[in-house]
Amino acid sequence: MSAQLSIQGMTHYFGGLRAVSNFSFDVPQGAIYGLIGPNGSGKTTTFNLITGIYNPTEGKVLFEGKDITGMKPYKIVRSGIARTFQNLRIFSNLTALDNIRIARHYTTKSGIASSILRLPSFMNEEKTVKRESAALLDLMHLSSRANEEAKNLPYGELRRLEIARALATKPKLILLDEPAAGMNPKEVEELMSLIVRIRDEFKVTIFLIEHHMKVVMGICEYIKVIDFGETIAEGIPDLVGKDPKVLEAYLGKRGA
Amino acid sequence: MPNLKTIKLPKLLIFAAVLYAAIEILYKTDLMNGYILHIINQSLIYVILAVSLNLINGITGQFSLGHMGFAGVGAYVSGTLTTLIFKLSPSAPGGMLVFIASIVAGGIAAAIIGFLIGFPSLRLKGDYLAIVTLGFGEIIRTVFNNIDYVGGPRGLLGIPKFSNFTVIFVAAFLTIVIIRNLIESSHGRAMLSIRENELAAELVGIDTTKYKVLAFSIGAFFAGIAGGLFAHLLQLAHPTQFGFIKSVEVLIMIYAGGVGSITGSTVAAFALTFLSEGLRLGIRFVADTTGLPIGGEWRMVIYSLLLIFIMLFRTEGLMGTKESRLIKIGEAD
Amino acid sequence: MGSIFNAQQIVNGLQVGSIYALIALGYTMVYGIVRLINFAHGDFYMIGAYASYGAFFLFNAFFAGKTGILAFIVLVASMLAGGLIAMLANRLAYRPLRYKPKLSSLITAIGVSMFLEYFFSALPMIGPSYRSFPDILPRVEINLGIATISNYVIIDIAVAAVLMVGLTILVRYSVLGKAMRAVSQDKDAARLMGIDIEKVIGYTFMIGGAFAGVAGLLAGMTYPRIFPYMGIQPGLKAFIAAVLGGIGSIPGAVLGAYIMGLAETFASAYNSLIGEGIAFAILILVLLIRPRGLLGEKTADKI
Numbered sequence: 001m002s003a004q005l006s007i008q009g010m011t012h013y014f015g016g017l018r019a020v021s022n023f024s025f026d027v028p029q030g031a032i033y034g035l036i037g038p039n040g041s042g043k044t045t046t047f048n049l050i051t052g053i054y055n056p057t058e059g060k061v062l063f064e065g066k067d068i069t070g071m072k073p074y075k076i077v078r079s080g081i082a083r084t085f086q087n088l089r090i091f092s093n094l095t096a097l098d099n100i101r102i103a104r105h106y107t108t109k110s111g112i113a114s115s116i117l118r119l120p121s122f123m124n125e126e127k128t129v130k131r132e133s134a135a136l137l138d139l140m141h142l143s144s145r146a147n148e149e150a151k152n153l154p155y156g157e158l159r160r161l162e163i164a165r166a167l168a169t170k171p172k173l174i175l176l177d178e179p180a181a182g183m184n185p186k187e188v189e190e191l192m193s194l195i196v197r198i199r200d201e202f203k204v205t206i207f208l209i210e211h212h213m214k215v216v217m218g219i220c221e222y223i224k225v226i227d228f229g230e231t232i233a234e235g236i237p238d239l240v241g242k243d244p245k246v247l248e249a250y251l252g253k254r255g256a
Numbered sequence: 257m258p259n260l261k262t263i264k265l266p267k268l269l270i271f272a273a274v275l276y277a278a279i280e281i282l283y284k285t286d287l288m289n290g291y292i293l294h295i296i297n298q299s300l301i302y303v304i305l306a307v308s309l310n311l312i313n314g315i316t317g318q319f320s321l322g323h324m325g326f327a328g329v330g331a332y333v334s335g336t337l338t339t340l341i342f343k344l345s346p347s348a349p350g351g352m353l354v355f356i357a358s359i360v361a362g363g364i365a366a367a368i369i370g371f372l373i374g375f376p377s378l379r380l381k382g383d384y385l386a387i388v389t390l391g392f393g394e395i396i397r398t399v400f401n402n403i404d405y406v407g408g409p410r411g412l413l414g415i416p417k418f419s420n421f422t423v424i425f426v427a428a429f430l431t432i433v434i435i436r437n438l439i440e441s442s443h444g445r446a447m448l449s450i451r452e453n454e455l456a457a458e459l460v461g462i463d464t465t466k467y468k469v470l471a472f473s474i475g476a477f478f479a480g481i482a483g484g485l486f487a488h489l490l491q492l493a494h495p496t497q498f499g500f501i502k503s504v505e506v507l508i509m510i511y512a513g514g515v516g517s518i519t520g521s522t523v524a525a526f527a528l529t530f531l532s533e534g535l536r537l538g539i540r541f542v543a544d545t546t547g548l549p550i551g552g553e554w555r556m557v558i559y560s561l562l563l564i565f566i567m568l569f570r571t572e573g574l575m576g577t578k579e580s581r582l583i584k585i586g587e588a589d
Numbered sequence: 590m591g592s593i594f595n596a597q598q599i600v601n602g603l604q605v606g607s608i609y610a611l612i613a614l615g616y617t618m619v620y621g622i623v624r625l626i627n628f629a630h631g632d633f634y635m636i637g638a639y640a641s642y643g644a645f646f647l648f649n650a651f652f653a654g655k656t657g658i659l660a661f662i663v664l665v666a667s668m669l670a671g672g673l674i675a676m677l678a679n680r681l682a683y684r685p686l687r688y689k690p691k692l693s694s695l696i697t698a699i700g701v702s703m704f705l706e707y708f709f710s711a712l713p714m715i716g717p718s719y720r721s722f723p724d725i726l727p728r729v730e731i732n733l734g735i736a737t738i739s740n741y742v743i744i745d746i747a748v749a750a751v752l753m754v755g756l757t758i759l760v761r762y763s764v765l766g767k768a769m770r771a772v773s774q775d776k777d778a779a780r781l782m783g784i785d786i787e788k789v790i791g792y793t794f795m796i797g798g799a800f801a802g803v804a805g806l807l808a809g810m811t812y813p814r815i816f817p818y819m820g821i822q823p824g825l826k827a828f829i830a831a832v833l834g835g836i837g838s839i840p841g842a843v844l845g846a847y848i849m850g851l852a853e854t855f856a857s858a859y860n861s862l863i864g865e866g867i868a869f870a871i872l873i874l875v876l877l878i879r880p881r882g883l884l885g886e887k888t889a890d891k892i
Contacts, residue, residue, distance in 0.1 A: 051459060077461040089456035091449050102449045105442045106461035112470070115441035116434050118265075122441070129442060169461050319692060376876070382691060383626045384876060387828075391869050398865065504699055511696065553711035560703035567697040568685055 003062075004029040004205050005050070005081075005173055010059030012049055012229075019045045020229040023059070027173070032199055032206040034220035034237075038249055042229040043209045044086055047175050051083050052076045064172070078106055082171035084162045086178050086209075092151035096142055096161055099150055100133035103168035133168065140164045140194075156187050163194070167202060174198070176208040180215050188212060192219050217241065225249065260519040261436055272429050279421065297421055297489055299529040300428040301482050306509040306521035307435050308478035313507075314516035315439055316471035317451025318377050319386045322393025323479055323506055326366040328498030330480025331487035332400055334362035335412045338488070340405070346416050355418040355488065359427075363480035369396070370476020374469030393503055401495040411494030412487070419489035427485060431478050436518055438474070447471055451516075501556075508563050532559070596735040598854050604742045604811070606850025607749035611804035612827035613834070613842040614756065615675075615797025621773040621837035622793050623687070625694050629678055629702035630801055631824015633671045635817060636705065637802025638722070638809040639715065640670030645723055660725055663806060664748075671802020672795040674705070679794040684787065709817040722813035741811045748807060752800060753843060759796075760839060769793055773837065826853070829872045835885025844883060 003026030010023045020042045027033045035043050049056050055070040062068070068076050091099050108129060110122040137143050140160045145153055150161065159179060166174050179195070180188050196219055199206050210216050216223060216237065223240045225233040227249040233240050240246055260268070279296060282288035309323045337358035338344045344351045369392075376388045406412045438444050447467050449457035458464050487493040509528050513520025535555045543550040612634055619627050644666035645659065652658045682701050686694045710717040729740040760766035768789045771779040780786055808823065809815045826849055834845025852871065857864030875882060 053455070073455075073458040074461050074463050077459055083459055085456070085459075089453045089459075091452035091456065093452060094445070094448060098445055098448070101442070102445045102457070102462065103460040105446050106463075108442050110442065112438065112443055115443055116437045118437060126442065165460060319695075376873075380876060380880075383624075383695060384880070386695060387626070387872070388876060391872060395866070395869060402862070501703065504703065507696065507699075549713045551711055551713075551717075553707045553717065556707040557704060557711050560700050560707060563700035564682055564697055564704065567693050567700065568682070 003027060004064055005207065006060075006062040007046075007050070008060045008062065010046075010049060010056050010061070012045060012054060012056045012058075018229055020049065020056075023226070023229065023231065025224050025231070025234065027205060027207050028222075030199070030203065030205055032195065032219050032221050033208070034216045034223040035207070035209045035226060036211070036216055036223060037226035037232075041227045041249075043226060044177055045229075046226070047083060047177055047209065050076075050175065051081060074106070077169055077171075080170075080172035081175065082166035082169045082173070083175035084159075084166050084177055084179060086181065088158055088162060090150045090158055090162060090165075093149060095147050096137060096150055096153065097130070097133055097146040099161055099165050100136050100168045101129050103165045104129045104133060107170065136164045136168055155182055159183070159191075160194075163198075167198065167204075171204055173205040173207060176206065176210075178209055178211060180210060180212040183212075188214060191215070195219055260432060260522065261440055265433065268433065272425075276422075276425055279425075283421070293421060295530060295533050297419065297424050298486075299526045300424045301485050301489070302506070302509065302525040302529050303428045303522050304431045304478055304482040304485070305506045306513065306525045307431055307518055308475045308482070309506050310510045310516065310518065310521045311435055311439070311447075311478075312471050312475040314510055314521075315444065315451060316447040316468060317454075318468055318471060319382060319389070320373075320472070320475070321386050321390040321500065321503055321507070322373070322396070323475070324483075324498040324500075324502040325393035325396035326370055326476035326479035327483030327486065328396055328400060328493070328495070329366040329369050329476075330359070330362035330483030331493040331498070332362075332406055332412060332483075333365040333480070334358040334484035335415045335487045335493045336406055337361060338418070339412065339415045344416050344418075346418055351416075352418065352423075355416075356423075359481055359484040359488075362484040363477045366480025366483070367473045367477035370472040370474075370479075371469060373476070374472035377468050377472065378465055390500055390503075393498070393500060397495050397499050400493075400498075406493070409495065411492050413492050415487050415491045415493065417488060417491050419485045424485055424489070427481060431481070432518060432522065435474075435478070439518070443467070443470075504563070505559070508559065508566070511563070511566050535559075594855060596733075597737070598858055599851065600736050600738050600742055602851035602854035603847065604745050604850070605854060606847035607746045608804045608808050608811075609823065609827045609830050609850050610843045610846035611749050611752065611800045611807070612823060613831040613846040614753070614839060615801045616828050617831040617834070617836055617839060617842035618769070618793050618797045620831070621839075622769060622790055623683070623694075624691065625683065625698065626828065627678075627683075627797075628695070628698035628824075629705060630675075630797070631820030631822075631827070632702050632705040633675050633798040633801040633820070634805040634808070634823060635709070635815070635820035636674050637667035637671040637805030638815045638819065639709065639805075640802065641667040641806040642720065642722060642809065642815060645725060656726055663725060664803065667802040667806035668799040669802075671805065672799035675794040675798020675801070676791055679791055684790075706817050706820070715817065717817060719814045719816045722809040722815055724813070725810060745807050745811055748803065752803065756796070756800075756839065765789070765792060826868045829868050829875075831882075833871055833875050833882055835882030837886070838882070838884045841882055841884035 005027040008024050010020055011018070012020045023046065035046065037043055045054070048054050050061055052068070052071050052073040052075070060067060060069045063079060063081060066079065068079060091102065108125050110119070110125050114122045134143065134146060137146055140163065142157060142161060142164065145157060150158065153161065163176070163179065176195070180191055183191060192215055195206055195208070198204060208220070220237055223234065223237050224231060225240060225243070225246050232245045232249055233243045279288070279293070283293050305323065305327060309320065312318050312320045338355055342354055344354055373389060373392050377385055380388055400406060401409055439447070446457070446462045449460070449462055450464050450467055454464055483498070486497070509524045510521050512528060513522070513524030532555065535558055536552065539550055539552065539554050542548070612630065615630050615633070616627065619625060619630070641663035644663050648659060648662050652662070678701050682697050683694055686697055709715050726740070726744070731738055731740060760769060768779070768784050769792070771782065771784060772786055772789050776786060808819070827846060830845035830849035831842045832845070833848060834841030834843065849868065849871065852867055853864060856867040
């Protein structure tokens with residue numbers, strides 16, 4: 001399997017603070033790849049660098065062979081990378097259905113004029129978008145919430161909604177930022193099988209940041225461990241879990 | 257109250273036609289005098305202003321405080337064309353067509369300015385954007401104040417009175433339909449997403465730059481139309497008509513009616529225009545009967561208190577951030 | 590052309606800069622502590638001017654001829670009026686919206702500003718027209734060779750300087766000053782330290798308003814005309830000055846104000862239209878090139 005996403009020598013400074021240092025790795029196509037590390041180790045920053053929110057001080061991001069370093073976020077999304085957020089960024093005052101439909105917007109071709117004039121081509125596109133969005137909601141067991149304003153939804157459903165929204169952008173790679181945060185054990189189980197299903201049915205590569213070790217050990221095929229912006233271990237879960245450097249990073253010197 | 261956003265076009269047309277006919281009949285049979293019709297005309301123009309501002313502020317979430325500047329551009333451009341260049345009179349054959357073309361030209365000129373102002377919105381948020389748009393509005397006003405060709409501080413006078421109830425009504429109706437069709441579409445949802453969470457919008461593939469600039473341009477276009485209609489109703493265009501305080505009056509309308517609600521903006525535009533006129537008359541009445549020196553400024557005092565009260569007690573306005581679901585016919589499918 | 594950068598212009602620029610500085614300080618302190626652009630701040634300046642006007646005529650009968658006492662009275666009056674109105678505005682209009690979206694506060698501030706201007710304009714005894722400000726202190730021209738200045742220039746600059754030094758001492762060494770700085774940096778942490786947030790905010794508004802009030806008095810004395818809308822232009826320019834210096838930064842406000850005062854004076858001497866527009870030109874340049882201002886801090890948003 002070739003590397004779908006390739007991070008090469010990425011370094012990023014926030015003013016004087018070095019967040020990520022000479023960070024390199026490859027994410028193979030179709031994998032479920034995990035990035036773990038203590039708080040503040042640079043995980044979300046890595047996601048932000050990949051998706052174009054920050055322009056890395058040094059280094060490159062290649063996606064399917066194309067250099068996407070520093071491209072505008074919306075263009076990166078259109079190239080096939082989607083993401084969810086650690087702190088949920090849902091369109092609160094819009095319905096669940098609208099949240100999904102917006103993610104489909106860039107795939108539509110109708111211009112402003114044809115939407116104002118309500119041309120048949122526009123009406124058909126709207127129908128298609130609505131149908132496809134409803135289907136995605138259904139997949140996430142959120143159909144009953146379609147016309148509910150997102151701000152009224154409970155936390156667990158919002159997390160699923162955000163994943164559905166990311167899926168709606170027809171990605172080839174999805175970045176999930178702590179998808180299990182705040183979930184109870186049952187929800188975590190459901191999430192784990194959902195993620196695997198998404199990878200299998202939608203043929204997307206999954207790249208996730210997680211603190212929840214059950215998720216990481218349960219579904220990740222490869223793991224990379226990061227601390228202070230640098231790699232400290234990588235490989236398959238079983239080996240990484242026993243790596244003394246990893247234990248030290250999480251538990252401190254005496255804990256290892 | 258009919259929900260302007262979801263009502264289907266044929267029903268909306270019928271509703272509008274009935275309204276139009278009713279007002280026309282009342283006026284023609286002398287049941288309604290010219291004064292009330294004049295207020296209705298002004299209300300309709302304010303509807304255009306409020307709905308177009310709502311597109312920028314309420315739908316796309318870009319705080320713009322210089323909306324009347326766009327109206328001023330429309331007023332002066334169309335006024336210059338009809339008055340100074342073509343020297344039209346209302347009775348001139350084909351005059352109405354030239355008038356409409358001039359109004360549209362004014363709208364396009366305003367749209368260009370709106371397009372330019374859209375760019376600062378890319379880098380600035382909230383407070384700062386508010387200040388910059390305020391500044392642009394004032395700059396536009398100052399510019400017109402200093403151009404002698406259009407009358408400078410005296411204003412552009414002698415504009416032919418082409419604006420009548422029919423023209424204004426049709427313009428307001430078209431504005432509502434066009435902006436509503438835009439909002440109830442994929443493009444409209446893209447704009448809403450920018451309001452809701454701009455970063456997330458970018459991260460689902462929305463070109464936020466394009467939509468911000470679009471919102472400003474389209475909003476400015478309709479404001480320009482409104483300005484042109486105003487100028488041809490009052491027969492003058494004056495720098496003081498397009499200053500910051502006037503922009504705030506339109507802002508009060510969209511907040512009173514509910515930011516993001518077209519129905520709300522329409523109702524509020526009518527209500528506040530009539531209220532304003534009523535206040536003016538009321539104050540004058542009280543001043544005349546009591547002999548107390550109560551000046552016209554009290555109207556603005558009440559207005560500003562109204563704004564403060566709305567912000568303190570009902571920020572959502574009449575209709576809230578969504579349209580009323582009273583009559584839901586169905587969406588664009 | 591003759592050099593516009595002569596001593597006379599420099600002195601004029603410093604004079605108007607002093608007045609801008611007093612106003613700008615209020616903007617920057619309030620923004621620093623509650624992240625609100627208080628649109629009504631320029632109107633506290635106006636109220637200070639009217640309050641001192643009123644105080645002068647009220648007390649002139651009792652202390653006629655005793656210029657020292659009268660000067661003190663009008664100074665106190667301007668500070669009290671400015672500070673009080675600022676506190677009232679905060680208490681009644683801004684505090685209820687403290688935890689609502691910032692835009693609501695901004696619009697409310699616009700409403701407060703409009704209200705103050707129109708209210709004063711509508712009051713029959715004040716009215717919309719200009720009023721002549723009395724000469725509380727006799728005007729004296731001082732010839733320095735390179736420039737001729739009036740004693741009012743010295744008064745303006747001196748009063749502003751004294752107040753600015755006083756503020757610096759307050760902010761740096763007093764308990765209130767430390768509390769103000771704490772609340773500016775992290776409201777929640779300050780609260781957890783036992784600081785009464787709303788009290789500190791109230792004092793901040795009061796001090797800012799008082800300074801604006803004094804500025805109004807000085808302006809009234811120097812350009813002896815007051816009218817209800819006199820706060821609009823200086824307020825806007827002082828705000829831009831605060832942005833230029835770095836909104837939230839007290840030294841920044843002072844720096845920005847003097848730069849604004851000098852820039853405006855030089856520009857007006859060159860061409861009056863450019864003089865009108867220079868403030869906005871500065872604003873656009875700052876926001877496009879260095880939005881945090883000269884002395885402002887770079888804020889990073891956590892995504």
